Amino acid sequence: MIPYVREIDVEYGRCDQVSPLIRRVTADNPGPFTFKGTGTYIVGQGEVAVIDPGPDDPAHLEAILAATAGERITHIVITHHHSDHSPLAGPLKARTGATIYGCAVASHAEDDADGEVKMEAGHDLGFRPDVSLCGGGSVAGPGWTLEAVPTPGHTSNHLCFAFPEENACFSGDHIMGWSTTVITPPDGDLSDYLESLEAIRARSFDVLWPTHGPPIRDVDAFIRAYAAHRQERLDQILTALAAGPARIRELVPRLYADVDPRLHPAAARSMLAGMLHLVRQGRLAADAAPEPDTTYRLAG
Incomplete structure (x- = not known):
């Protein structure tokens, strides 16, 4: 059995300090694919990175800006191109001048046919990062580093981001505490996914910070259960x-x-x-x- 973790205190628009160097602001977009909503992470102090700004929601944009008042957003970091993760990157860049980092998908699968039950949020068809991290790479600011770890499977362009200062990993939708991860061909690929799971397990992180839901702290056992499922x-x-x-x-x-x-x-x-x-x-x-x-x- 997967040891799901689903307890999380959410107030939309509130900025929560969840670790010494990580803050989280949750977007008001709860649903079957997003759980309580998109958890946008702010990493660092003074000059900061924003991970997965989320849907194109003006209220969420203002909440992120309020949470970083008096600071400078220098990096906007995207785990993948789904519509609950990347669309706000453009408006946030327009307001801050920050650079967008991520991996553009090579091609876009069609959404489910009308009348079918959709398995995931829609695609952000216009997502194009300023700087590609498809092959890995690191970005950094004062006191923080984010290392892109390619983790195809949920999508072909999915990236997790290692955060060595806290031996943590921002896992996007690759590993989530509240649910299993959707894998929908042709962009999703189970063979890639299982390899990516092992790649993250091998890093021995102390904690995973998914974009949806609470952190996963018993990382090795959780990933083993995920793979066993x-x-x-x-x-x-x-x-x-x-x-x-x-x-x-x-x-x-x-x-x-x-x-x-x-x-x-x-x-x-x-x-x-x-x-x-x-x-x-x-x-x-x-x-x-x-x-x-x-x-x-x-x-x-």
Whole structure:
């Protein structure tokens, strides 16, 4: 079982000092993909970095500026291009002159078709950082350093940011205490995700600061449980296909029988990520390119 952590005291627009060098201001955008809202982090003192400014919300912009009154925002740092993370970067830059850092996505997957249950927030199609950190790199200010750690999986351009001064990591949507992370092909990739999980676990951080929800302090155990959950889902697919070839639309009602049928389209997208991973591993074979209507069977 994943040891979820969901307790967090949120007052929208309030600036909370959550560690000696980290403050958080939460945007008023709670929902099924954002939990209590986007937690925008302010790192440092005097000359500061803002991580994931969030949705294009004028009230949240003013809250960030109020929280940094008398200081200078020099860096705007983005974990990925979803609409609850990056859109406010432009307006915040216009007000402060700060430089935007992140990784532009190479291409944008289409949003879910009308009528389907969406699995994640929409894409910020216009996101383009001033400085690319796709291959890693560090930014710094007085008393603080942020190291970009490429963590593709949730999206192809996802970055976590190590914060060595507190042996912490800003984990964006890569690892969240309140929920598992959505992986939706084609931009999401389970094979990449599992490798990225291990990359973060290997760093032995003391604490993770997700963009949504409270911090994760038992980091190693949490990441191990996160990875075990993904493996359990893969094992379910393999067990189901041991009974014979099947398509995703046939498997979802069986493997997600306890889930509201309205969520089955979302479950199918998640299962597709698992199928792609298992085909790459050589554990499954498919009668065509892996897609929702492809027939899958055990390999060998």
